[in-house]
Amino acid sequence: MAPAEWSAIRLTAQLAGLTTVLLLAMGLPLAWWLTRTRSAARPLAAAVVALPLVLPPSVLGFYLLAGLGPQGPVGRLTETLGLGYLPFTFAGLLVASLLYSMPFVVQPLQQAFEALDERTLEAAATLRGSPLDRFFTVALPQARGGVVTAAVLGFAHTVGEFGVVLMIGGNIPDRTRTVSVLIYDHVEAAEFGDAHRLAAGMLVFSLVVLLALQGLNRRAPARPEPAA
Amino acid sequence: MIALDLRVARRDFELRADLRLPARGVTAFFGPSGCGKTTLLRAIAGLEPARGRVAFGDSIWQDDARGVHVPTHRRPIGYVIQESALFPHLDVQGNLAYGLRRTPAAQRRIATEQVVDLLAIGHLMRRRPATLSGGERQRVAIARALATSPRLLLMDEPLAALDARRKAEVLPYLERLQRELDLPILYVSHAIDEVARLAHHLVLLERGQVLGSGALAETLARLDLPVALGDEAGVVLEAVVGERDVHWQLARLDAGGGCCQLWARDHGIALGDAVRVRVLARDVSVTREPQPATSIANQLRGEIEAVAPDSHPGLALARVRVGGTALLARLTRRSAEALALAPGVPVWTQVKTVAVIQ
Numbered sequence: 001m002a003p004a005e006w007s008a009i010r011l012t013a014q015l016a017g018l019t020t021v022l023l024l025a026m027g028l029p030l031a032w033w034l035t036r037t038r039s040a041a042r043p044l045a046a047a048v049v050a051l052p053l054v055l056p057p058s059v060l061g062f063y064l065l066a067g068l069g070p071q072g073p074v075g076r077l078t079e080t081l082g083l084g085y086l087p088f089t090f091a092g093l094l095v096a097s098l099l100y101s102m103p104f105v106v107q108p109l110q111q112a113f114e115a116l117d118e119r120t121l122e123a124a125a126t127l128r129g130s131p132l133d134r135f136f137t138v139a140l141p142q143a144r145g146g147v148v149t150a151a152v153l154g155f156a157h158t159v160g161e162f163g164v165v166l167m168i169g170g171n172i173p174d175r176t177r178t179v180s181v182l183i184y185d186h187v188e189a190a191e192f193g194d195a196h197r198l199a200a201g202m203l204v205f206s207l208v209v210l211l212a213l214q215g216l217n218r219r220a221p222a223r224p225e226p227a228a
Numbered sequence: 229m230i231a232l233d234l235r236v237a238r239r240d241f242e243l244r245a246d247l248r249l250p251a252r253g254v255t256a257f258f259g260p261s262g263c264g265k266t267t268l269l270r271a272i273a274g275l276e277p278a279r280g281r282v283a284f285g286d287s288i289w290q291d292d293a294r295g296v297h298v299p300t301h302r303r304p305i306g307y308v309i310q311e312s313a314l315f316p317h318l319d320v321q322g323n324l325a326y327g328l329r330r331t332p333a334a335q336r337r338i339a340t341e342q343v344v345d346l347l348a349i350g351h352l353m354r355r356r357p358a359t360l361s362g363g364e365r366q367r368v369a370i371a372r373a374l375a376t377s378p379r380l381l382l383m384d385e386p387l388a389a390l391d392a393r394r395k396a397e398v399l400p401y402l403e404r405l406q407r408e409l410d411l412p413i414l415y416v417s418h419a420i421d422e423v424a425r426l427a428h429h430l431v432l433l434e435r436g437q438v439l440g441s442g443a444l445a446e447t448l449a450r451l452d453l454p455v456a457l458g459d460e461a462g463v464v465l466e467a468v469v470g471e472r473d474v475h476w477q478l479a480r481l482d483a484g485g486g487c488c489q490l491w492a493r494d495h496g497i498a499l500g501d502a503v504r505v506r507v508l509a510r511d512v513s514v515t516r517e518p519q520p521a522t523s524i525a526n527q528l529r530g531e532i533e534a535v536a537p538d539s540h541p542g543l544a545l546a547r548v549r550v551g552g553t554a555l556l557a558r559l560t561r562r563s564a565e566a567l568a569l570a571p572g573v574p575v576w577t578q579v580k581t582v583a584v585i586q
Contacts, residue, residue: 119313122275125300126307127327128376133301137326141317 005198007174008182015090015178016158019097023105023154024147026098031109032135050107052100057163064096064168086168093169093176097158105154112146113139148216156209160202230255230380230412234271234280236264236436243267243278243436251285251380253428254406254413256444258420264436265416269382272414273307274300284380304335306373310385312365314357320368321353327376337377338409346408347371347401363394367401374409381413387422395422402426420460424448424506425585449554451536451545458539462508463556464585465490469497478525481505481582487551491525492582504585509545509556511581516567518576526579530555532569537561548577555579 034046052060068086069075075085086092116139124134140147162180169176171185179198186195230249235242243264249255257265270276274289274297282290289298314323328340344350347367357365366386373381386402387395403426406413417423423430423444430447432439440453447453449463465483472479472494479494481503490505497503518527530550538545544564546557555577569575 117313117316119309119311120315122300123307123309123313123315123372124326125275126273126303126305126382127372128301128330129326130299130301133330138315142315144317 001197002194004173004177005179005182005194008177008179008198011090011174011176012159012178012180015093015097016155018094019101019158020105020151020154022094023098023101024151027102027105027109027150027154028140028147031106031113032139034106034110035113050103053103057100057161058167060100061096061164061167064092064099064164068092068095068168088168088170088172088176090169090175093165093178096164096168097161100161100164101154101157104157105150108146108149108153109143112143112149115146116142145217149213152209152213152216156206160206229283229285230272230414231281231283232268232272234268234278234282236267236271236276236278238264238267238436241436243271245433245438247431247438247441249414249431249441250429251412252410254415254426255429255431256423256427257414257416257431257433258423258427259418259433261418263433265418265433266384268433269384269414269416273305273382274298274303275307304376304379306376306378306381308366308369308373308381308383308386310388312357312369312389314360314365314369314372316357318357319353320349320355320357320360323357323368323372324353324375327372331376335377338374338411340371340375342408343371343374346404361394362390363397366390366394366398370401370405374405374411378411381411383413384416385418386415388417388419399425420457421506421585424464425504445553449547449556451534451547451556459510460508461538461545461556461558462506462511463554465505465507465553467503467505469499469501469503472499481584484551484553488528488553488555489526490528490579490582492584495584497584506583506585507555507579508581508583509558511579512548512555512557513578513580514546514548514557514559514563514567514569515576515578519578522578524578524580526577526582528555528577528579530575530577532571532573532575534571535564535569548575550577 034042065087066072067074070085078084078086086095120138120142121134124138129137160180162184165176165178165181171177171181179202183195183198186198229251232245232247234245245268257268259265267276271278272282279292280290281292288296289303290296315326318326324340347370349364349367349371352360352364352368360368370386387398390398405411415426427444429442430444431441432447432453440447440450445464445466465488467481467483470480470482470486470489477494478491479497481490481492483490483505492505528550530548533547533549533554535544535546538558542560544559544561546559546564546569548555548557557577
């Protein structure tokens with residue numbers, strides 16, 4: 001493979017890895033809050049998280065461009081802070097990925113938290129566990145299947161995004177050109193052999209990831225052990 | 229002393245409990261399903277939002293008037309529920325260690341080894357909760373609750389999920405627990421046999437109201453309350469084994485300071501040992517004269533203390549003073565009138581069945 005392709009693969013992996021880590025860090029408290037709150041804001045928050053599932057990537061990309069650019073409120077803020085403008089940078093790509101992949105991380109976490117036995121959390125409270133303690137020692141270990149699913153889906157979905165990347169990142173080699181964009185480039189230039197090599201790679205990667213997830217999900221939830 | 233003044237709004241009624249409970253022994257919250265006994269226990273634990281006041285000795289756990297609400301994890305309680313709620317991701321050892329690790333060394337009064345021994349779960353340490361039987365799970369749940377050295381143990385139907393055999397397996401552990409650790413227990417149950425066996429103090433609840441609260445024997449002998457117990461109305465007596473008749477396989481149980489002597493099947497309990505016996509009102513009849521020819525083994529001279537209407541309009545309950553104790557007798561209202569039963573009338577009681585429960 002050509003250096004440009006390796007660079008695109010490295011960039012894609014970095015983007016997906018960073019997005020996954022950050023989304024887990026933000027998604028865990030968010031999903032926990034969505035699961036447990038009785039706030040009136042909950043339905044709205046849940047709908048906003050789910051928006052990228054139904055919005056065309058071009059709509060999200062357009063508003064991100066508008067918001068992060070020189071005329072946008074966030075753009076003016078980042079400029080004032082000396083960060084410059086985010087569109088057409090790796091940071092801008094990261095922001096876009098966080099939004100676009102959010103439902104793929106938050107929803108599995110939320111489902112796992114909703115499946116928790118409330119009584120084990122109450123038991124932890126009567127065993128001197130503070131709320132934060134209970135989250136890390138009782139909720140999270142029991143929801144680990146959901147955490148794995150969220151991480152895998154978040155990573156895979158970020159690897160596979162195209163529309164938003166193209167709009168917010170442009171197509172700058174080594175900085176914002178991901179694998180999916182590079183495939184598009186190859187096809188545009190009628191380099192079908194190159195396109196095919198990358199596309200087949202993506203296909204195999206996605207299939208392997210989904211297969212692994214199937215296997216994990218079958219084992220993770222209950223883990224019954226044979227009675228001694 | 230445990231002082232409660234709690235109100236919890238429920239869908240169909242408001243739970244109101246204004247109670248002073250002893251801070252030792254077993255206090256049973258007894259009542260039919262949905263009477264609010266579980267809600268009351270949860271409110272004491274701080275798990276259920278409630279208005280009012282909860283004080284355990286000098287510690288105020290909740291006082292709305294002063295804006296005090298100690299969260300559950302800072303109350304020195306142990307809590308055991310019907311479904312165990314063991315942590316499925318930890319083995320038995322991990323479940324026990326959870327509370328222990330969170331208890332400062334200075335507050336540890338109950339040694340985990342002692343609890344493990346008491347509940348006979350030493351051989352289960354490496355097992356996961358999913359692999360335990362119902363009885364084992366409950367014993368582990370009790371041990372887990374004790375690992376924090378609670379000053380008050382709350383138990384919500386801890387035996388309800390068990391069949392009779394498992395129940396018989398866990399009950400002795402509960403008795404030993406209470407005896408050996410001298411730990412006050414609040415015990416929610418809808419099974420009067422558990423209450424009769426374990427409790428020292430009884431709180432009767434119905435539709436969120438406290439019908440009565442007092443020492444077990446006294447409360448069960450009250451004539452205004454047995455309506456709530458229906459067919460199960462009866463008294464619990466503390467007795468000692470006074471004589472064992474090897475030939476007829478019978479034991480004489482002396483209650484009420486020896487004045488109330490009852491013969492029952494010999495269960496092999498040693499002479500001089502204390503037992504608890506339960507005498508149901510439906511197993512006690514009343515006559516004006518001693519009956520010379522009867523199969524009933526126990527005839528005791530007594531005196532009517534009170535007669536009251538029973539759950540059915542055709543029935544009446546009589547409380548009969550026998551020596552230092554009292555029995556309840558269920559009879560028809562017609563018989564009560566025919567025998568002219570009234571306070572002070574001397575009678576003979578016939579006791580058909582005596583259940584030794586401990």
